[in-house]
Amino acid sequence: MSSAVAEAPLPKPSLIQSLSVARSESVDERAERAQIDHSMRGPVLLFIGAAIAWLLIGSLLALVAALKFNLPNFLSDGAWLTFGRVRPAHLNAVAYGWAAQVGAAVALWMMARLSRVAARHGGLLYVACGVYNFGVLIGIAGILSGHSTSVEWLEFPRYASIVLFAGFSLIGIWSVIMFRFRRTGHVYVSMWYILAAFVWFPWLYASANLIIFYLPVQAAVQGPVNWWYGHSFLGLYFTPIGLGAAYYFIPKVIGRPVHSYYLSILGFWSLALFYPWIGMQHLIGGPFPAWMISVSIVASFMMVVPVITTSINHHFTMKGYFDALRWSPTLRFVVFGALAYTLASVQGSLMAVRSINEITHFTHYTVGHAHLGLYGFFSMTMFGAVYYIVPRLVDWEWPSSTLIRWHFWLSGIGVIGMFSVLTFAGIVQGLALNDAKISFLASTNFTLPFLWLRSLSGLAMTAGHVAFAASFVLVLLRSGARQAQPTLLGSAEIDPTPA
Amino acid sequence: MPMDITTYLFIASAIVAALGLALGALFYAARTANLSNFEAGSAVIFDEREPIGQPTDAFPGTPGVFRSR
Numbered sequence: 001m002s003s004a005v006a007e008a009p010l011p012k013p014s015l016i017q018s019l020s021v022a023r024s025e026s027v028d029e030r031a032e033r034a035q036i037d038h039s040m041r042g043p044v045l046l047f048i049g050a051a052i053a054w055l056l057i058g059s060l061l062a063l064v065a066a067l068k069f070n071l072p073n074f075l076s077d078g079a080w081l082t083f084g085r086v087r088p089a090h091l092n093a094v095a096y097g098w099a100a101q102v103g104a105a106v107a108l109w110m111m112a113r114l115s116r117v118a119a120r121h122g123g124l125l126y127v128a129c130g131v132y133n134f135g136v137l138i139g140i141a142g143i144l145s146g147h148s149t150s151v152e153w154l155e156f157p158r159y160a161s162i163v164l165f166a167g168f169s170l171i172g173i174w175s176v177i178m179f180r181f182r183r184t185g186h187v188y189v190s191m192w193y194i195l196a197a198f199v200w201f202p203w204l205y206a207s208a209n210l211i212i213f214y215l216p217v218q219a220a221v222q223g224p225v226n227w228w229y230g231h232s233f234l235g236l237y238f239t240p241i242g243l244g245a246a247y248y249f250i251p252k253v254i255g256r257p258v259h260s261y262y263l264s265i266l267g268f269w270s271l272a273l274f275y276p277w278i279g280m281q282h283l284i285g286g287p288f289p290a291w292m293i294s295v296s297i298v299a300s301f302m303m304v305v306p307v308i309t310t311s312i313n314h315h316f317t318m319k320g321y322f323d324a325l326r327w328s329p330t331l332r333f334v335v336f337g338a339l340a341y342t343l344a345s346v347q348g349s350l351m352a353v354r355s356i357n358e359i360t361h362f363t364h365y366t367v368g369h370a371h372l373g374l375y376g377f378f379s380m381t382m383f384g385a386v387y388y389i390v391p392r393l394v395d396w397e398w399p400s401s402t403l404i405r406w407h408f409w410l411s412g413i414g415v416i417g418m419f420s421v422l423t424f425a426g427i428v429q430g431l432a433l434n435d436a437k438i439s440f441l442a443s444t445n446f447t448l449p450f451l452w453l454r455s456l457s458g459l460a461m462t463a464g465h466v467a468f469a470a471s472f473v474l475v476l477l478r479s480g481a482r483q484a485q486p487t488l489l490g491s492a493e494i495d496p497t498p499a
Numbered sequence: 500m501p502m503d504i505t506t507y508l509f510i511a512s513a514i515v516a517a518l519g520l521a522l523g524a525l526f527y528a529a530r531t532a533n534l535s536n537f538e539a540g541s542a543v544i545f546d547e548r549e550p551i552g553q554p555t556d557a558f559p560g561t562p563g564v565f566r567s568r
Contacts, residue, residue, distance in 0.1 A: 033548060033549070114543075114544070184543055185531070186532075186533060186539075186540045186543045187528070187531070187533050188540065188543050188544055189540075190544075192528075196524075199520065203513070203516075203517060207513050210509060211506070211509070211510065215503075215505055215506040215509055216506075217506060217510075248544060251541070251544060252544055252549070252555050253554060253555055253556045254554055255545075255549075255550075255551060255552050255553045255554045255555065256551065256552075257538075257541040257542050257544075257545070257551060258541045260537075261537040261538055261540050261541035262537040262538075264541075265533075265534065265537060265540075269525070272521060276517070324554065327556075328554070328556040329556070330556050331556060388556065
């Protein structure tokens with residue numbers, strides 16, 4: 001990266017100019033890539049840093065919650081560390097503090113790159129980051145102090161959810177401005193995904209909060225609203241950002257366009273068409289109209305269309321380039337995430353089948369599925385994206401490939417272990433719960449050894465996060481000697497000939 | 500407790516807004532030729548500085564150094 005280019009002065013339009021109907025062409029100079037990165041440096045690093053802090057906090061909360069399964073008296077002297085508070089605090093810390101925030105950081109950076117313009121109104125992003133994190137902070141504090149709403153995925157107290165919504169809305173406004181002043185005529189598929197996610201999340205969050213807390217629908221209807229939001233949060237925010245990142249980073253890293261762009265567009269629009277109908281399958285067996293649940297089951301199966309198109313695309317884009325997984329940290333994490341996406345999506349469709357759902361619902365199986373999706377797919381993809389983005393922002397290479405290797409293996413083995421253990425334990429637990437001859441206590445006792453393994457898996461993932469955080473701090477401090485070569489994961493002979 | 504008219508209006512508005520936005524985006528995509536000439540669109544993330552064929556998981560300012568067999 002050329003620092004001379006990076007330091008070049010950028011035209012600074014006012015916020016009013018950017019929001020006005022009349023476009024100001026004078027500020028539409030096409031920016032060099034380094035200039036774009038320079039303009040995004042502060043906001044994106046701030047978002048990533050805050051996200052990593054929440055990842056560590058969320059991981060510690062997860063460990064405390066997991067250990068309480070086997071050691072119920074562990075840290076139970078004060079009410080604020082009881083399971084009923086620690087568990088939702090963990091969920092919200094990793095979902096809103098880590099995942100949603102690092103997703104926003106990666107999406108913001110991609111948005112600037114794909115728009116081919118230097119960031120306008122970077123100050124807006126600083127404000128957004130501050131407001132958003134203040135919302136998460138008072139939300140987590142509210143849950144731990146006993147003010148949780150008790151609505152899953154929406155546990156933040158009302159005073160926190162408003163702040164969080166305001167912070168995220170600023171991110172959305174900034175993205176629309178960038179889209180409006182982009183220099184590229186074609187809208188790349190990643191940009192479709194990002195824009196959609198930035199519109200869908202505020203819409204979902206506002207709608208669910210208003211319908212459940214501010215203009216409450218009848219109590220029985222709040223369940224469907226809750227699960228419509230809970231599932232859509234995963235499918236209409238995390239999924240599009242994760243897929244948008246995969247569609248950007250895999251081709252960029254290996255230097256090869258996506259295998260079939262037609263399939264990628266088909267995948268996006270079919271996701272937009274089918275996913276908003278999903279969520280009610282969580283209520284199979286509940287006191288709801290059968291048609292409502294059936295619609296979600298059908299939509300879950302229609303999701304096979306975007307999943308298959310995406311999987312085929314990723315596989316054939318990588319075909320002939322799998323060797324690159326040995327050398328590229330970014331590719332290693334992102335391809336892991338893409339594989340996990342396929343697996344989690346197919347598993348999700350199958351979980352919507354009534355006969356399967358009757359066994360897996362209310363068991364550890366669902367928790368395993370959630371970790372495969374939010375961690376195996378989304379978080380691993382985001383780790384890879386961060387490994388690509390940060391050196392370009394700080395103009396310094398990651399100081400230790402050993403830390404990256406540890407991070408990958410600890411996180412990878414951790415999430416595979418957690419998924420496997422909870423899936424097996426959940427199936428047996430579900431079969432036991434459906435057997436009238438087996439007592440509830442016996443079905444629960446059976447899972448105890450597996451819950452130890454769950455904690456062990458979580459410990460491995462947490463150790464991976466510590467390695468990730470250490471790498472991030474070291475690269476910010478520009479630790480070590482300046483490197484002329486990228487941090488590759490090995491030193492074997494490299495073949496310079498085209499594939 | 501039955502829902503009041505405000506709740507119904509809000510839900511209807513939210514549905515109309517979401518549907519309108521989706522249709523608007525689809526119309527925009529078609530009008531701006533984003534639903535045609537697909538394969539050319541796949542190359543927009545590459546340019547003269549990071550062309551097709553060049554790996555980019557490298558330190559900024561240095562060329563990619565790996566190539567799959």
